[in-house]
Amino acid sequence: MLKNYLKVAVRYLLRYKTYTAINILGLAVGITCCLLIMLFVRSEFSYDQFHNKVNRIYRVSQHEKYEGQDFVNTVTPLSMASVIQQAYPEVESSCRVFAFNRLVKVGNNSFNEDIRMVDSTFFRVFDFKLLQGDKENPFPNASSVILTNEIAKKYFGNNADVIGKQLLIEVGDEKILFTVSGIAEPNPEESSIRYKLLIPYANAKYMFGPNAFTSWFNVQSETYLVLKEKTNMAALEAKFPAMIKTQLGEDYKEGAFNLRLQPLTAIHLDTSLPAGNEPISNPKYSYILSTIGILLLLVACINFITLSVGRSSSRAMEVGVRKVMGAERRQLIRQFWGEAFLLTLFSVVIGIVLAFVFLKPFNNLTDRNLSIQFDFGLIFFCTGLMATIAIIAGIYPAVILSGFKPIEVLKGKLKMKGNNWLRQSLVVGQFVASIAMIVCTIVISQQMKFLQNKDLGYTKKQVIVVPTNKSRKEGLSLAQLYQTELLKHPEVADVAISLYSFNENAWIEMGITDDKKVYHSFQFNAVMPEFIKTMGIKLKEGRSLDATNQADLTQSALVNEAFVNEFGLKNPVGKKLPGKFDQQIVGVVKDFNYQSLHTKVRPLMMVVMPDSAFRRSENISYDFPPQPRISVRMKTANAVANLAVLEKAWKTVVPNQDFDYKFLDESIAAQYKSEQRTNAIVKIASILSIFIACMGLFGLATLAVVRRTKEIGVRKVLGAGVGSIVGLLSKGFVKMVAMAAIIAFPLAWWFMNDWLKDFAYKVNISWWVFALSGIAALLVALFTVSLQAIKAALTNPVKSLRTE
């Protein structure tokens, strides 16, 4: 019996090649997308699951209320781990992880590296693999370092025995010789804790002032706690306020300072808390992708159903004959579902092959390193997908066709009413998805273009930023040497030194209470006077900083318009800065977007020497280390030649340190990386969606033409022209697309409105975007249908009538 079904199925598929190709290809594309998206989503939702104690590990977050504002941090004071562990027996162990970026010197080579300073419990709390070294005591002394095998290879080559080798790391202001005491496997891809070099926490004394070791208002390091089995996290959290009260002493204010515990596994996708050492991910992205994957698959499944409906009259005959020959309904149901299953099986196989082919581009698109492994999860997913598609796709033939009364079919009495309604609404559904995606594609591209072309208030053209990667004082003298050297080169137009440049998406966050006792937060940067001119920042009133004016180095400040508004200053030029600051405002610059266009321009203050401001600010925090940066404006856009000049000059000044650089326009573009990705993904999805939908439309048009061959013949004999026949055949389809457009527009508008909320600066969604999308879909649909319609209209009517 099965063999018979299979035979019929395969012959059916072979006989209607177009139909089969449309179904298999459409489904395969849908499956490929689903598979790749599944890999991504699975990776996103499986972060940090590999630790044995995963359900007992929590990260401490600190919640402060200050002057009515909330400050939330996932990095916490240095002393917190030991205080908590001593206070609560339910805490089994703890581990602090501090991230910093420093120069590592190996022999004569210097590398700028991401380093983690951790407690010696690191390999016991977390399940990272130590290839060589002692898990219990990974750092025999304070100057031990553990490298990943990748880093060991980079420093010492392939075959070297690395244990015992030495390297120099700048820790704080000290240069300390570290000895390799272990080799670790790199962290898994799905890990919220990442590392390349690990050093013990004993080195903290070189990095932080004495205050940092006791103060609970000084946040530095991530703190992880392992709770004992069966400890209730909420109950433990509830005990914290009492401890905080004793810790803070007279600084304690009811409810103003709180600690919470965040499960390790929640870190990666929890956007309600700020990122700690590592960037986190917005689950929205996974949801968007999943929606797109499911939509594409649905559009492909709909093809299957509509084409089955379209072919049901010819299939019905077979049902009738089989029933007369003794087939029972359940046997026919089995047969039709078997066919759907067979087709789906082909599609899944092709889909998997395509997934392998497109894995690399997909990895580039999502900036991940995903791989396809036939593990239980994937096989389960594929089987589930296959069963679901087969059930959805086969539902019409299996349930409706098998129910036909043989006598009605065989006598040709069967009227295919109702099916039209079903088929039309399915096609409309396909085009709703396609048109909505087209609208989204256009709006997102517009916004991306807007981001690229918006006048930021400074000139980003032909600027290369070179970081010194050194602490403030050391970096400044290096920067000045480099500046002098660079200015000797005719290719260089201008050089400016600043603590931060435009590569950093946030400068220093400061806060001060003004004379009216209101607390304001704002951004801060230390710039050499030439920075304003070099970067093309425009002055609104007053004057710029002047390098020849000694007082400007310490006594003067520039602020932006937002700063003036924030503090409500009138005629600010010549006035003293608000609050405890002692500098005088010498000029106001026009607002410029030193942060990405997601945020409105924040109040900003700029001075030359920041020491006094640092001392007087009531709050200081930063995401990027304050290390002087050199912004170089070149005369031409020749990247290769320019870099050669910059590197040569660098090697003259600091021969042993890596030359590090970034093109300013590239790093600004990188701020919108996730939007660029969404842009690319939605674009691809909308093309695929309209493609699959049109394949289905093509199939339907083919069927319509076959069904109406006789009618067309008669009409032609009666004198109908090609145009009127094509019109006749296309009218119904055009109506469906138009209806789909009407449904799609508000949906797309709602989605895009929501998406644009992430930006402080954005385009308006204009009416022509909708018009364009609708017309585009209509044209594509019309073109597809007319491929068949024109052929039918040109056929000699004698031929089509004779066959009857």
Add this chain to the structure above:
Amino acid sequence: MVGGKPNFILKDVNATVNEGEFLSIMGPSGSGKSTLLNVIGMLDEFNEGEYRFFHEEVHRMKEKQRSNLYKQYIGFVFQAYHLIDELTVYENIETPLIYQDVKSSERKAMVADILDRFNIVGKKDLFPTQLSGGQQQLVGIARALIARPKLILADEPTGNLNSKQGEEIMNLFKQLNEEGVTIIQVTHSEKNAGYGKRIIHLLDGRIEKEE
């Protein structure tokens, strides 16, 4: 129902067909001959009256029982052949056996027998569209006979054939009847009706006369 009055397709039809008979049903278009055939074949239902098949009361049977009865005893031959285009001659003939759960080896033997008998062994791997009308109807009859039914119901079996092909088919029916198969055929043609041992004339759903 038209105008509130019941509209009978068949009315007061009272007939007995004995085993081994060859009955022709004649009548103008719309006289209800096909409906009568379908009722006999259990493909169509009726609202009133009784139908006994081998002393079993068909009108009291459930769908399932009727279907079993029908599978076991009745074979159908159509004017338009109604072969399945995706199946070869061999497979078309084999299909009813599959639905009756006959074992594969047995099926093979039975199909081979009938192919041999109808002289279409050479055509067994062809598809219906590759055959002439007469050959297709031959396959249709072979398919109707394969499960060894007691009763063959033929609805204008020669309607789509030329006179020579039609004659061959009618001779085949005659021969089958002589071997003991009961045959009921619906036909327009006096000549074909003449092959039957008895003729019923239908008019407006009633038996007009019997010969």
